Amino acid sequence: MSRKVRIAQLSCGPEYSGVQKEIYDAAEAVDAEVFFPDIALADVERGVDAFGLDVRSADLKLMIARAMALVEGKVDADGVFIGTCFRCAEAAIVRNELRRYIHENSRLPVVSYSFTERTTSGTLLTRMEALTTIARRRALLAREEQTGITMGVDSGSSTTKAVVMKDNEIVGTGWHPTTEVIKSAESAIADALEMAGLTREDIQAIGTTGYGRFLIGKHLEADLVQEELTVNSKGAVYLADHQRGSATVIDIGGMDNKAISVIDGIPGTFTMGGICAGASGRFLEMTAKRLGVDITELGPLAMKGMGVNVPMNSYCIVFGTQSLVNALAAGSSREDVAAAACHSVAEQVFEQQLQEIDIKEPVIMVGGTSLIEGLVHAMGQLLQTEVVVPPHSQYIGAVGSALLASGFVKGE
Amino acid sequence: MAKVFIYPATSLILSDLVARFGHKPLGAALGIRERIQTAGVDSPPLQITPEEPKRGLKYAAVEVPSGVRGRMAIYGPLIEEAEAAIIVTDADLAFGCMGCARTDELIIFSLRQSGIPILELKYPSDEEEGVQFVAAVKKFLDGLPKEEGGA
Numbered sequence: 001m002s003r004k005v006r007i008a009q010l011s012c013g014p015e016y017s018g019v020q021k022e023i024y025d026a027a028e029a030v031d032a033e034v035f036f037p038d039i040a041l042a043d044v045e046r047g048v049d050a051f052g053l054d055v056r057s058a059d060l061k062l063m064i065a066r067a068m069a070l071v072e073g074k075v076d077a078d079g080v081f082i083g084t085c086f087r088c089a090e091a092a093i094v095r096n097e098l099r100r101y102i103h104e105n106s107r108l109p110v111v112s113y114s115f116t117e118r119t120t121s122g123t124l125l126t127r128m129e130a131l132t133t134i135a136r137r138r139a140l141l142a143r144e145e146q147t148g149i150t151m152g153v154d155s156g157s158s159t160t161k162a163v164v165m166k167d168n169e170i171v172g173t174g175w176h177p178t179t180e181v182i183k184s185a186e187s188a189i190a191d192a193l194e195m196a197g198l199t200r201e202d203i204q205a206i207g208t209t210g211y212g213r214f215l216i217g218k219h220l221e222a223d224l225v226q227e228e229l230t231v232n233s234k235g236a237v238y239l240a241d242h243q244r245g246s247a248t249v250i251d252i253g254g255m256d257n258k259a260i261s262v263i264d265g266i267p268g269t270f271t272m273g274g275i276c277a278g279a280s281g282r283f284l285e286m287t288a289k290r291l292g293v294d295i296t297e298l299g300p301l302a303m304k305g306m307g308v309n310v311p312m313n314s315y316c317i318v319f320g321t322q323s324l325v326n327a328l329a330a331g332s333s334r335e336d337v338a339a340a341a342c343h344s345v346a347e348q349v350f351e352q353q354l355q356e357i358d359i360k361e362p363v364i365m366v367g368g369t370s371l372i373e374g375l376v377h378a379m380g381q382l383l384q385t386e387v388v389v390p391p392h393s394q395y396i397g398a399v400g401s402a403l404l405a406s407g408f409v410k411g412e
Numbered sequence: 413m414a415k416v417f418i419y420p421a422t423s424l425i426l427s428d429l430v431a432r433f434g435h436k437p438l439g440a441a442l443g444i445r446e447r448i449q450t451a452g453v454d455s456p457p458l459q460i461t462p463e464e465p466k467r468g469l470k471y472a473a474v475e476v477p478s479g480v481r482g483r484m485a486i487y488g489p490l491i492e493e494a495e496a497a498i499i500v501t502d503a504d505l506a507f508g509c510m511g512c513a514r515t516d517e518l519i520i521f522s523l524r525q526s527g528i529p530i531l532e533l534k535y536p537s538d539e540e541e542g543v544q545f546v547a548a549v550k551k552f553l554d555g556l557p558k559e560e561g562g563a
Contacts, residue, residue, distance in 0.1 A: 012511065013479025015451050016486075018462035038449045041505055059452040059511030085477030088514065117465035117478040 005032040005132040008077035008108075010066050010098060012059040013085040017117050023083065025121035026128045037066040037075040053097060060084075060094045067098045071105045078135035081128070082112040096356065103261070103269050103358065109134040110269045112356060127272060130229035134266055140407045141234060141266050144243045148204045148409035151192065152401030153185050153220065154228070155212025158254030158281065159368060162188035163398035164196040164203070165406070172196030173395055181212040182219050205408040207231070207401030211255075223408035228397050229258060229270050235400025236364045237265045239390035246360035250349065250379065250387075251367040251396065254281045257349050261357040271356040279348035281369040283317050287341040290324055291334050295372070298338055302374020305335030307343035320344065339374055346378035354383070364388045366396035414556040417494035419519060421487060422454050423508025426498060429546070433553035438490045452511040456486070472518060483515040488522070496530070496556050497523045498549060503535040529556070 007027055014020045027034045039047075039062075047065030048054070055061060063082070069075045080102055084091030092114065099112045111127045113119075134141065146165045154161040156178060162185065164172035174191030176184045193199060207224035208217040209231040217225035228251075236249040249260040257279060260270040273279070288298040310332050312323040320341070327337050363385055365376055370393040380387040392399060414435045418426040421439035430437035440454065460482055468481030471488040491497075499520055503509060510516055523530055531552040536542040 009451065011451055013452075013477060013482070015455055015460055016464065016480075016482030016512075017478035018460045018464055018482060019478075020451060021459075036449055036451055038447055040447050041445070041453075044448075044453075044505060056513035057511060058454070058505060058509045058513075060513075062448060062453055062511075085479040087475060088477040088479070090513065091477070115478070117462040117482070 005030075005078045005135045006076070007032050007034050007079045007081050007128070007131055008037050008066070008070055008075065009034045009081050009083070010063040011081075011083040012057060012063060012091050012094070013088070014083055014115065017085060017115060017119075019115050019117065019119045022119055022121040023081070023124060026124035029121065029125055030129045030132045032128060032132045034081065035077075037069050037077070039065055039069050039075075043069070051101075053094065055090055055094055057090060060091060063094055063098060067102055070108065071102060077108060079131035080108050080110045081131065082110060083115055086114040086116045099269055099356070100358065109267060112269070112271065126227045126229065129227040130267060130270065133226060133230045138266070140404055141230060142264075143234075143404060143407055144238070144265070146403045147406045149198065149202050150205045150207065150402045150405040150409065151189070151203045152207045152209070152398035152403070152405060153189060153216055153222075154395070154397030154401065155181055155185055155208065155210040155216045156254060156397070157211050158285075160184040160188045160210075160212070161395050161398040162192040163392075163395045163402050164192045164198060165399070165402040166196070170392055170395070170399065172198065173392070173398075175394070178212070181215050185212070185216045185219070204410065205405040207405030209397045209401045222405075224401065224405045226401065226404065229260060229267055229272065231400035231404065232258060232366060232396050233260050233262045233267045233400070234265050234404060235396040236366045236390065237262060238403055239366075239392055239396065239399060240362065240364045240388050241390075242362055242364070248357065248359050248361070248363045250354070250363065250365045252279075252281055252345065252349055252365075252369040252375065253367055254285075256280070257353055259349070259353040259357050261360060269357045271353045273353050279345055279352060281367070283320055283345055284341060284369060284372060284375065286317065286321055287324060287338065290321065290328075291338060293334075299342075299371065299373030299375065301335055302338035302342045302372070303377060305333060305337070305339035307336065307339035307378065309336040310340035312340040312344045339378075342372065342374035343378040346375055346382055350379070350382045359383060361385055362388045364390060366390070366393045368394045370394065413558060414495040415493055416553070416556070417490055417497040417523060419497065419499045419516075419523070420503055420508035420510050421519075422510060423500065423503070425507060426500065429549050430498070430553065433550055434558055435496075435553055435556060438494050440486070446506075453505065453509055454511045471522070477514065479512055480515045480518065483510075483512060484518065487515070487519055491519065491522050491526060494523070494526070494528055496528050496552075498552065499523065499530060499532045500535055501532065507535060
């Protein structure tokens with residue numbers, strides 16, 4: 001039995017919010033243990049003075065002192081979970097600065113989260129799983145080349161993707177909307193195998209990721225069942241041919257968005273959000289539907305428009321759609337509305353998530369929404385950089401899974 | 413015997429002083445340890461559930477962070493029950509402290525609003541101030557009714 005991964009918890013408010021048990025449960029589910037770095041009360045004020053952030057809440061002071069103990073190597077950990085109450089400004093400052101401090105001064109993977117009393121272990125599971133993967137599977141994540149014949153399946157909330165790879169090349173792809181999880185996966189797999197000219201028996205190892213990863217993994221007897229944060233990071237730097245050094249990976253998904261700060265293909269800090277559907281791929285789907293175009297046509301349409309001509313606030317998918325309808329009724333062009341929708345989603349991801357990680361170039365956009373040209377353009381404008389969209393970016397999770405699964409090919 | 417809310421609620425010294433001078437201290441029956449091995453400095457001894465932040469809505473609006481509402485679910489009823497209060501400000505962490513400064517602000521405000529007799533003291537910085545501190549606490553507590561319902 002492998003050693004439990006030790007995750008240091010730096011937090012303010014989880015017990016009085018009633019969610020400490022949820023944190024324990026999420027860690028337990030991925031065979032990890034959460035612990036609180038043991039420090040002396042006398043070290044708390046000293047640590048705060050040395051750090052230089054003068055906060056008033058004692059638990060935030062404790063967080064700072066504990067972070068310093070971790071960075072200085074006085075306490076051993078495999079990863080760090082930083083959690084504070086949602087809507088607490090003082091805590092948000094500390095959370096953000098500690099995340100940055102640990103990231104810059106240690107090799108510890110960090111995930112930060114702001115919770116409410118409604119936070120469940122299910123919400124935290126993928127984040128905890130990513131932390132443990134980074135700690136437990138560093139050797140596997142170091143893989144830079146795909147070998148043998150492997151298949152990756154990404155069972156996402158909107159679509160299911162399958163990729164077959166052979167000797168470091170993508171030889172087959174399949175894509176289906178997710179309806180019945182296993183059925184959708186089987187359809188995507190059948191397409192990918194047909195395109196590759198291979199059969200299921202030819203596949204030497206299988207990796208699964210996405211929301212349906214456990215179900216599909218069990219069904220396919222997969223060698224690797226992995227959350228999408230590490231898999232997508234790996235897939236992104238592999239496809240963008242930027243496996244060494246720093247990079248930022250952005251994946252605007254159908255249900256949640258991921259922003260990952262990557263070093264040598266391994267996530268350093270990451271956020272996974274999805275409180276408001278207005279900042280998701282789902283809103284762009286709705287926009288396309290309302291404009292009467294296919295989702296694949298939304299990007300080119302947006303590129304012809306001027307988003308600033310249309311006031312749009314899609315913090316909520318309902319109000320965003322209302323803005324869209326109002327703009328069309330007031331005579332705005334479809335192009336301008338498409339551009340405004342793309343800008344709105346990009347702006348929210350920028351404001352809500354990209355502030356939580358360090359943006360390092362290249363910025364790589366992946367996932368189905370990276371094919372929406374207008375969205376990529378809007379993100380580039382906000383970040384003042386050229387955003388890289390690698391080939392096969394829509395298959396990112398499946399490619400990452402196939403790449404990592406080759407670590408399980410016999411003889412490897 | 414009066415019910416005296418103590419702030420910081422985790423101060424065992426303050427709790428002891430109130431009890432020693434014949435009154436009932438209202439606070440968290442929880443000492444601050446020399447080493448902190450729990451999630452927070454004032455980790456609750458009981459299992460708080462997500463229901464507590466909801467109960468805390470009686471004392472703080474929904475946009476107030478869940479940690480504040482969870483704490484208020486514990487301290488709010490004690491404040492309502494209190495007949496007097498002693499508030500010590502700028503206290504050393506070892507004297508007793510509470511994890512959340514926002515909750516502290518709300519607790520102190522709620523006490524001041526309640527109209528009960530309150531003694532507000534600054535934490536002593538030397539022995540002489542310490543003696544004056546204890547004397548002030550004693551004088552305040554001596555002035556509170558000793559008999560239940562009495563004057």
